[in-house]
Amino acid sequence: MKYKAVKLVKRPDIYITPDLFETVTLETPELEGGQILLKQTHMSLDPAMKGWMMEDRNSYIPPVELGEVMRSSGVAEVVESKNDEYSVGDRVVGMIGWTEYAVSTGSGLQKLPAGVDAEAVLCVLSLPGLTAYKGLMGIGKPRAGETLVVSGAAGSVGSIVGQLGKAEGLRVVGTAGTDEKCRWLEEELGFDKAINYKSDNLEKQLLEATPDGVDVYFENTGGEVQHITYNRMNAHGRVVVCGMIADYNTDRPSPGPNWINMIRRRLTVQGFAMPDHWDEVPAMMEKLSAYLMTGKLKYRSHKLSGLESAIEGINLLFTGGNTGKLMVEL
Numbered sequence: 440m441k442y443k444a445v446k447l448v449k450r451p452d453i454y455i456t457p458d459l460f461e462t463v464t465l466e467t468p469e470l471e472g473g474q475i476l477l478k479q480t481h482m483s484l485d486p487a488m489k490g491w492m493m494e495d496r497n498s499y500i501p502p503v504e505l506g507e508v509m510r511s512s513g514v515a516e517v518v519e520s521k522n523d524e525y526s527v528g529d530r531v532v533g534m535i536g537w538t539e540y541a542v543s544t545g546s547g548l549q550k551l552p553a554g555v556d557a558e559a560v561l562c563v564l565s566l567p568g569l570t571a572y573k574g575l576m577g578i579g580k581p582r583a584g585e586t587l588v589v590s591g592a593a594g595s596v597g598s599i600v601g602q603l604g605k606a607e608g609l610r611v612v613g614t615a616g617t618d619e620k621c622r623w624l625e626e627e628l629g630f631d632k633a634i635n636y637k638s639d640n641l642e643k644q645l646l647e648a649t650p651d652g653v654d655v656y657f658e659n660t661g662g663e664v665q666h667i668t669y670n671r672m673n674a675h676g677r678v679v680v681c682g683m684i685a686d687y688n689t690d691r692p693s694p695g696p697n698w699i700n701m702i703r704r705r706l707t708v709q710g711f712a713m714p715d716h717w718d719e720v721p722a723m724m725e726k727l728s729a730y731l732m733t734g735k736l737k738y739r740s741h742k743l744s745g746l747e748s749a750i751e752g753i754n755l756l757f758t759g760g761n762t763g764k765l766m767v768e769l
């Protein structure tokens with residue numbers, strides 16, 4: 440059977456452009472003992488992919504090599520099996536790549552319980568939810584009554600961070616790039632305040648929204664929000680450095696805030712990357728599933744259609760064009 444896959448053939452200069460990719464038509468091979476054939480149904484698109492395309496060999500994960508199928512996580516169904524642990528019809532989540540079909544031994548895959556929705560898996564029970572949970576609970580160490588500011592608040596990670604914050608009894612303030620996203624955060628997700636960071640008087644709005652200062656800042660974007668919030672931190676505040684998307688498409692990283700307030704306010708500023716914490720995944724999944732089942736976590740997905748829609752579609756993450764977890768339905 441023939442299928443399509445998309446390979447990375449060139450590294451980005453600044454932007455992700457279509458010439459970085461080549462679509463190839465491949466044929467599914469005869470399976471060997473221990474192998475399974477996967478048909479991918481939902482493929483995740485993530486800001487981190489920009490980093491994986493770059494030549495940086497000193498990051499938390501090696502780059503995708505040129506000529507390799509582009510790396511991504513996804514949900515797939517087993518359509519053929521020569522592996523006793525997998526039956527046809529089983530569904531799995533794992534690193535599958537920009538491809539319609541893939542052969543696997545099952546290594547690194549997680550089986551999904553029957554009935555679990557693929558969108559819920561990509562929106563909550565995989566990278567976004569795990570990152571939000573690890574970052575907020577493990578590093579942010581929130582306490583009821585404290586104030587949390589989260590940037591990129593309407594995105595996959597940020598929207599879960601804010602909801603977890605509310606569930607933990609915090610005052611939650613989010614920043615996002617459109618009024619519609621801000622309305623969704625306040626009206627549907629229960630944020631105390633959502634601020635459009637592209638509107639006027641951002642500093643005044645953030646100061647008014649945080650009358651008692653900021654105890655936890657969950658950083659997804661960088662930019663002006665970072666500077667304002669950093670200078671608003673209370674003593675012993677925690678800054679969780681998850682992402683800096685405002686800097687992903689620039690050739691010159693923007694200057695960070697001055698470290699003097701780190702001393703004066705005795706702040707903890709910690710960067711983290713989920714791949715360091717895979718051993719904690721089962722425990723975190725249990726917590727996230729409980730929040731999901733009790734209606735404490737809402738999500739929305741932004742679905743593109745067909746494998747090659749990823750090539751242009753990934754840029755929605757960098758323009759703010761995505762409304763919810765960006766994924767490709769295959």
Ligand SMILES: NC(=O)c1ccc[n+]([C@@H]2O[C@H](COP(=O)([O-])OP(=O)(O)OC[C@H]3O[C@@H](n4cnc5c(N)ncnc54)[C@H](OP(=O)(O)O)[C@@H]3O)[C@@H](O)[C@H]2O)c1
Pocket residue numbers: 485486487566567570591592593594595596597614615616617620659660661662680681682683684685686711712713714755756757758759760761763764765
């Ligand atoms: N450390 C980790 O292990 C880890 C894991 C997953 C994700 N992350 C990071 O977490 C962040 C969010 O990722 P996600 O998957 O949840 O993506 P997402 O928020 O669903 O999508 C990206 C969003 O970033 C915002 N954005 C784009 N350019 C921006 C800019 N110049 N300034 C401010 N906001 C901008 C856009 O929303 P607006 O409309 O609001 O601008 C866009 O919708 C990213 O920085 C990502 O790299 C880190």
